[in-house]
Amino acid sequence: MQELRFLPTIMASLCIRMVFTFFKVFYPVQKDRVTFASYRSNVLKDNLKAVYEEWKNQKEDVQAVFLLKPYRSGWLGKWDYLFHMLRACYYLATSRYFVIDDFYFPVYVVTPRKGTDIVQLWHAAGAFKKFGYSTVNKSFGPSEAYLKHVKVHSNYSFVMVSCQEIVPFYAEAFNMSPNRIFPLGVPRTDYFYNQQALSKLKQSFYKAYPNLIAKRLILFAPTFRGGSHDQGVFDCPMDLNQMKDQLGDRYALLIHLHPYMRKGMRLPDNTEGFVYMMDGGYNIEELLSLTDILITDYSSIIFDYSLREKPMAFFAQDLDDYEEERGFYFDYRSFIPGPLFQNTDKLVEWIQSDAFNIEQVKAFKERFFDYTDGHASRRIVRFLLEEAASQRDLRRLRYDSTS
Secondary structure: OHHHHOHHHHHHHHHHHHHHHHHHHHOOOEEEEEEEEEOOOOOOOHHHHHHHHHHHHHOOOOEEEEEEOOOOOOHHHHHHHHHHHHHHHHHHHHEEEEEEOOOOHHHHOOOOOOOOEEEEOOOOOOOOEOOHHHHOOOOOOOOHHHHOOOOOOOOOOEEEOOOHHHHHHHHHHHOOOHHHEEOOOOHHHHHHHOHHHHHHHHHHHHHHOHHHOOOEEEEEOOOOOOOOOOOOOEEOOOOHHHHHHHHOOOEEEEEOOOOOOOOOEEOOOOOOOOEEEOOOOOOHHHHHHHOOEEEEOOOOHHHHHHOOOOOEEEEOOOHHHHHHHOOEOOOHHHHOOOOEEOOHHHHHHHHHHOOOOHHHHHHHHHHHOOOOOOOHHHHHHHHHHHHHHHOOOHHHOOOOOOO
16 A cells, blocks of 8 residues: 555656666767756756856866756646656766756666766755655655665765765665765855955945945755745744844844745735845845845755854754754754754844854854865866866875866
């Protein structure tokens, strides 16, 4: 009876394997083809965008393909996505590099052909909350029964991470050898070092929001919860009316939700002029660049934000439940580079005090980034084009992004 539950997955896997094998037999690998695939967004963004743009800089004749399609729940959404995956089979079978930033089902149910490298950039920096094989049999993660049919996070040729310390955690999460995990950096964070882009961003943002020019900006970015890609409406755990009353003269609160939180967030009345929903127009790296203070719960953007050496606070009322549901690679309370709050009063007092421990944030940054130079994309593309292609002893090489 349990096997019947996985029948749609088994049928989809068989279908994908058959189509992939057909393309594998009748079509060659295109040596200049690089496919960028994600179901996190329908536009190229974040790590994939940064690596693509650098790839064009280093190799003008790159033949880039984009497979960008958010997953939608429901039967129609699943059928639509099945046809998308069948199309993806052609590019998975004929690309020299197949680059992804998250879970990507077709990769795990085929046997990749010789001459194709599958590159996992992953969408989260560092190692914070557990994922992949680290969450087997938890409510968030895959079950052992499911893994008998789909070897999730298998077939990666290379995985890129931010530092050497977290390599063992990714090896565990992806059930793979640490020798194929490389601490070359997080491509999207190169944006923080692009002064021309940052200047244009500020001009654009304050032209769109001129009333915020004199305000200090707080960003609230809660993490995604649960295993569904289409969560219900999110309830803010903080008292936004209280925050407006006490902080509204000097501050404004920007809210950015995880891309899977598509149903948005309930806002109380009378928060206009203080709360701004950032649900389009600016990506997370841009918002982090603009922000003076970050508030989150369990989001891995804390690693990105540490590069800015700005204060961050943590508001986590459901910590015990979240730890039971998913868990962390480190002890949460001693790991986070900022104070933990569970009520709005104390959070507001901290913000008003301006007594921020920036040295704690700097130490966090130094711990979780082996490179802080703004050249992660350059290192990764150079690695793939030169070192991976030449089959050298990759673990002994040091990558100097300035050469």
